[in-house]
Amino acid sequence: MGSLGITQHPFIIVLLGITISVFLSRFGGSGNKGIEPLTNYIKNDLVISIPVHLSFGDEGFKFPDLAKAVQIQVDQELNYIYPGRIKIEIIDQLELPYSNETDTFLKSQYMIELIHADKDFVGMDSELCKCYVFYTLDSIHSNDLPFFVTQAIIHHLLMSEIYTFRNNEFQDHLLSGVPYSIGISLNINSNITESLVMELEDYFDALKDIYNIAHYIEVNNLNQEHSATRKFNIIVVENLTNNTTEDLPTSSNTVTVLKLADLESVVPDITKVLDDHLGLSQHPSNNVNLKIHSLYRFNTIKLLEKILDEVRLNKKVNEDFKDEVVSLANDVIAAKMDWKHLYARARSFNLELEK
Numbered sequence: 572m573g574s575l576g577i578t579q580h581p582f583i584i585v586l587l588g589i590t591i592s593v594f595l596s597r598f599g600g601s602g603n604k605g606i607e608p609l610t611n612y613i614k615n616d617l618v619i620s621i622p623v624h625l626s627f628g629d630e631g632f633k634f635p636d637l638a639k640a641v642q643i644q645v646d647q648e649l650n651y652i653y654p655g656r657i658k659i660e661i662i663d664q665l666e667l668p669y670s671n672e673t674d675t676f677l678k679s680q681y682m683i684e685l686i687h688a689d690k691d692f693v694g695m696d697s698e699l700c701k702c703y704v705f706y707t708l709d710s711i712h713s714n715d716l717p718f719f720v721t722q723a724i725i726h727h728l729l730m731s732e733i734y735t736f737r738n739n740e741f742q743d744h745l746l747s748g749v750p751y752s753i754g755i756s757l758n759i760n761s762n763i764t765e766s767l768v769m770e771l772e773d774y775f776d777a778l779k780d781i782y783n784i785a786h787y788i789e790v791n792n793l794n795q796e797h798s799a800t801r802k803f804n805i806i807v808v809e810n811l812t813n814n815t816t817e818d819l820p821t822s823s824n825t826v827t828v829l830k831l832a833d834l835e836s837v838v839p840d841i842t843k844v845l846d847d848h849l850g851l852s853q854h855p856s857n858n859v860n861l862k863i864h865s866l867y868r869f870n871t872i873k874l875l876e877k878i879l880d881e882v883r884l885n886k887k888v889n890e891d892f893k894d895e896v897v898s899l900a901n902d903v904i905a906a907k908m909d910w911k912h913l914y915a916r917a918r919s920f921n922l923e924l925e926k
Contacts (some may be wrong), residue, residue, distance in 0.1 A: 588867050593609045606893065609900055610879040619657045619868050620906060621732060622682065623724055628684035628703060632711070638663035640717035641724070653737050657868075659724065679864070679909055682727055683720060683801045691715075693723045695855045700864050701729040732867035742782070742875040750785035752801040755841065757790045758808045759831055770838045774845070777859045777876055781866050781910065782849065795866035803848055805841055807831055810883075840842040844863035867910040875903060881924050896920060 621817050625638055642661040649659055665685075681700045687707035695702055704723045710716045745751050755771060757764060768788050775786045787801070788853070802825065809831035822828050827844050831837060839856065846853055851862045875896075882888050899916050902908055 593669065594684045604794075605897070606879060606883045610876070611899065612882055613872065613879060613900060613903070614876055617656065617872070617904060619872065620660050621657055621868070622662050623681045623683060623728065624662045624664055625683045625720070626667060626685070628686040631665065631685060631687070634665055636718075637665060637717060641720045644717050644721040645724055648690065648721055649733075652725065653733050655736055657736055659729065659731070679911065684721060685720070685768045691719060693719075693727055695727060695858060695861075697857045698860055699922065700728070700861045728854065729865075731862050732868070734852040734854075735850075735865055735869045738850070740850050743871070743873070745782040745879070746870070746874070746918060746921065747783065747850065748925055750783050752785045752787070752803075753845070754787045754789070754801040754804045756792065756804070756806045757788065757837075758806065759791070759833055759834075759837070760809070767834075767837055768847065771841065774842050774859055775839075776864050778849075781863050781870065781914070801825075802925065803827075804825070805829060805844055807837060807841065825871045864911075867914045871903060871914040872909060873913070874921050875900060878920050878924065885924075892920075892923070 577593070584609055589903055621781070625641065638661050645659050645661060648822055649657070679700075682702070684703050685703060686703055686705050688707060690705065691710050692705050693702060694705070697887050704720055705720060707715050710719060757767065762768075768790065775784065778784055804826045805828075806826065807829045827848075829840055842859070843856075845851075845855065846862070851859075852865065855861060878896055879900070882893055899920065902916075
């Protein structure tokens with residue numbers, strides 16, 4: 572088959588907090604003398620830890636060494652495909668009693684769920700940041716289970732996050748106070764158009780926590796004057812004739828024309844184009860929530876780098892604001908809080924500097 576938590580230790584977080592406090596005091600506190608080495612540390616030395624919770628999705632077996640074996644293989648695989656600024660921490664929850672309910676905290680975490688089955692395969696959840704690894708007794712006896720779990724983590728569950736850090740493309744134009752406008756024109760004759768619009772609305776709804784986008788969905792209303800005012804447009808047409816072709820704009824950096832082949836492929840085709848334009852990973856194709864989740868760490872770091880540069884160079888920035896930025900940097904380094912919350916703070920500081 573080629574592709575298919577230990578609780579956080581409080582003393583680690585305390586030590587990280589002490590380390591950065593000593594680091595800042597050594598270079599002059601939160602003033603500019605302290606901001607510069609802090610900026611260099613965030614840009615060049617900070618390693619981002621990504622926890623993955625490993626648990627059973629049924630009663631399970633006794634696997635005392637599985638988490639350790641997976642950690643070793645994950646470290647090796649990640650170092651091979653992306654020896655960069657992220658590390659993956661396997662959180663061993665295999666000893667916890669099985670529960671078919673996911674608590675609020677875990678809904679915002681990456682999870683691997685092991686389920687005994689009659690064949691080996693992997694399935695991705697369509698809403699949660701969760702991957703299901705179905706395994707057989709043969710995979711246990713042949714000691715292949717750590718490999719299967721590693722493949723599921725690297726090439727399925729965390730593929731989007733690794734893609735984001737590896738590509739290193741910061742879409743800061745989507746984070747400003749001015750909404751980035753996107754228009755979608757559905758020029759099709761179908762009685763399911765309403766459901767297609769609802770699916771697209773769900774997609775954009777998932778984006779709102781990470782990007783500032785104003786979207787417009789028009790049905791059978793090809794208005795090129797509207798299109799010209801928007802940053803990006805997707806025009807979906809069916810039954811192309813010579814007459815309609817003459818009226819259509821050609822695909823360009825700001826316009827993509829999609830010829831309808833199958834109603835079932837309309838939304839996937841549109842979201843595929845949008846994913847590419849917005850810098851989102853194409854995988855997993857069925858879970859936009861996971862794609863958005865994978866951007867929180869990367870965007871927070873990039874925003875923080877940008878903010879620290881501005882604070883360091885802009886003499887008009889007051890000391891209170893500098894202290895707040897240093898506090899955010901502390902929290903990012905210690906990873907004390909949910910990354911969605913850290914991103915919201917970074918985004919707020921960035922908007923403040925844009926004023």
